[in-house]
Amino acid sequence: MDTSRVPAREAARHELSKPMYHENDPNPLQRALDHLWTWIGDLLSSASGAAPGGPVGLVVLALIVIALFAALRWRLGSPQRSPKRPADPLFENGPRNAAQHRTAAETHAAAGRWNEAVQERMxxxxxxxxxxxxxxxxxxxTADEAAAEAGHPLxxxxxxxQAAARQFDDVAYGGRTADRQAYQSMLALDLELESAKPQLDGTLQEAAG
Structure with missing residues (x-):
């Protein structure tokens, strides 16, 4: 081995290590991205070699996957957040008097439609x-507002x-299922309130007088 080459090689290495020769070198992030793209390219090359038909077969498989995903999205639709329904109005079908709502409640109850019966009784x-x-x-x-306001004179x-309002919201908007007992509880409250004497404040007493 020619020992005279060692000092020359070391001198060259020292010279090339100076910052002026590396001003245009890629930064660490760029180098990492370059390695990533190289790895992805090698992966795709390996996959195309293993896929039937080579690169063309790989493209066909990718198109099939995309088509299946699009069909699934079209079939299921875009996911949507369920709106908060308990704040919806209590009355939805226009003005009806109490007797009409009671008749509707009894009709639903007779048919075993307890969800509708509970709502109409409320x-x-x-x-x-x-x-x-x-x-x-x-x-x-809303049912909650009506219950809170009615609690003052009663x-x-x-x-x-308040319990009746929560029951109404659970059945009407929360996906719960009512039964005969739930309807009987609402019916009993309705009958009690018919004969309940309100605790009138000054304003209501003047109006009642």
């Missing part, structure tokens, strides 16, 4: 309170009114 209950001037008629009122029934 509407009858609230409409009856409006007809007795214990609640101001207000479009867009404090002895406030807890049961």
């Amino acid at each position: 509407r009858a209950l609230v409409r009856s309170l409006e007809e007795r001037a214990l609640l101001d008629p207000r479009p867009g009122r 404090p002895a029934h406030a807890a049961r009114l």
Whole structure:
């Protein structure tokens, strides 16, 4: 081995290590990306070699996967968030009096449609309170709002009114299923409220007088 070459090689290495020779070198991120693309290219090359038909077969397989994904999205539709329904209005089908709601509730109950029966009985209950001037008629009122407002003149029934409102929301908007017992509970509350004497404040007492 020619030992005279060693100092020359070391001198060259030292010279090339100076920053001026590396100003245009790629930064660490760029080098990492270059390695990544090289790896992906090698992976695709390997896959195309293993796939039937080579690169063309790989493209066909990719198109099939894309078509299956598109068909699945079209079939199932885009995922959507379920809206919060408990804040929807209590009355949906226009003005009806308490008697009409009670008739509808009894019809549904006779047919075993407990979900509809519970909802109509809650509407009858609230409409009856409006007809007795214990609640101001207000479009867009929710079951929770009606129960909270009715609890002021009927404090002895406030807890049961709130429970009835939650039951209405669970059945109407929460996907719950009512049964005969749920309807009987709502019916009992409606009948009790018909004969319940309100605790009137000063304003209501003047109006009643």
